[in-house]
Amino acid sequence: MRTPKRLEPLVQEGLIDVVLHQLMSGKEATVYVVRCGQELRCAKVYKDANKRNFRQAALYQEGRKTKNSRQARAMEKGTRFGRKAQEEAWQNVEVDTLYRLAAAGVRVPRPYGFFQGVVLMELLTDAKGNAAPRLNDLVLDPERALAYHATLIRQVVRMLCAGVIHGDLSEYNVLVDRGGPVIIDLPQAVNAAGNNNAARLLQRDVDNITSYFSRYAPALASMQFGKEIWSHYERGALHDEIQLSGHVAANTRIPDVAAVMREIGDVRAEHEARLRYKTELEER
Numbered sequence: 269m270r271t272p273k274r275l276e277p278l279v280q281e282g283l284i285d286v287v288l289h290q291l292m293s294g295k296e297a298t299v300y301v302v303r304c305g306q307e308l309r310c311a312k313v314y315k316d317a318n319k320r321n322f323r324q325a326a327l328y329q330e331g332r333k334t335k336n337s338r339q340a341r342a343m344e345k346g347t348r349f350g351r352k353a354q355e356e357a358w359q360n361v362e363v364d365t366l367y368r369l370a371a372a373g374v375r376v377p378r379p380y381g382f383f384q385g386v387v388l389m390e391l392l393t394d395a396k397g398n399a400a401p402r403l404n405d406l407v408l409d410p411e412r413a414l415a416y417h418a419t420l421i422r423q424v425v426r427m428l429c430a431g432v433i434h435g436d437l438s439e440y441n442v443l444v445d446r447g448g449p450v451i452i453d454l455p456q457a458v459n460a461a462g463n464n465n466a467a468r469l470l471q472r473d474v475d476n477i478t479s480y481f482s483r484y485a486p487a488l489a490s491m492q493f494g495k496e497i498w499s500h501y502e503r504g505a506l507h508d509e510i511q512l513s514g515h516v517a518a519n520t521r522i523p524d525v526a527a528v529m530r531e532i533g534d535v536r537a538e539h540e541a542r543l544r545y546k547t548e549l550e551e552r
Contacts, residue, residue, distance in 0.1 A: 274386060275287055275311055275386065277384055278388075284303070286302065286303045287311070288300070288301045291399055309380065309390065310389050312362075312386065312388075314385050314455075359455060363382040374427055375419075375449065375451060377392060393445060395446045400443040400445040400446075403440075408481075409484065410485045413483075413485040415448075417477065420477050421474070423449070425506065428470065428497065428506060429506055429507060433466055435457055435458045435469045435473065437473035437476055438476040439480040470501075473494070474494030495516045496512055
């Protein structure tokens with residue numbers, strides 16, 4: 269096929285020998301199969317920000333740090349330079365996260381580098397050597413559904429132990445290669461310790477996956493793996509080999525309403541005292 273414009277610099281630099289064909293196109297990027305020497309790999313080309321339809325980016329960017337203070341100020345002001353820097357940072361997150369998760373033993377595509385808005389990564393294949401299908405394209409029996417669900421829950425736990433939450437995990441962001449499920453699409457990955465939405469996003473990721481597999485294994489529908497995982501994480505008790513039950517003990521503790529009302533009263537009294545003091549200063 270004709271080399272896409274965005275891949276021409278990589279061909280000129282010798283990073284890609286030949287672009288073979290387009291593999292898929294999603295809301296964030298278009299993926300091509302390319303040949304690099306004797307290997308087949310994927311080239312993920314990010315779409316321009318104004319051509320993407322991924323929403324609520326700010327939800328995922330909370331807690332991300334920018335080392336360059338000039339870039340940080342520009343990103344906060346929303347200048348043209350700031351928007352460009354923010355887009356580059358957004359793209360870099362996926363590559364950094366892939367390296368981080370691969371080192372933690374999470375099943376993600378092996379990354380080979382990031383060049384001018386293009387991520388080169390491993391081409392995942394099935395047992396016949398064909399490009400690995402998405403999870404949502406498969407029809408599963410109950411046993412296979414339970415096995416794949418257990419695998420993905422283990423991957424979510426390993427991700428969280430590495431401080432990462434996918435943030436948009438579903439059957440559309442999982443490929444199934446010859447070894448089983450592999451998690452993909454990570455530019456919106458969340459810093460578990462630095463994002464106030466971390467618990468909610470982790471819960472949503474796990475609920476999405478569990479709900480999907482419950483179509484084939486209905487017993488999963490009543491499981492609460494997301495709450496259980498986060499509960500262990502909050503207590504500092506989460507580890508790679510933890511055994512999960514899918515159940516969370518109900519909180520039977522009666523809330524101390526009187527204590528809450530006293531705290532509200534104290535805050536209100538403090539606020540009113542500050543207002544009075546401010547008024548007195550203005551009248552002097």
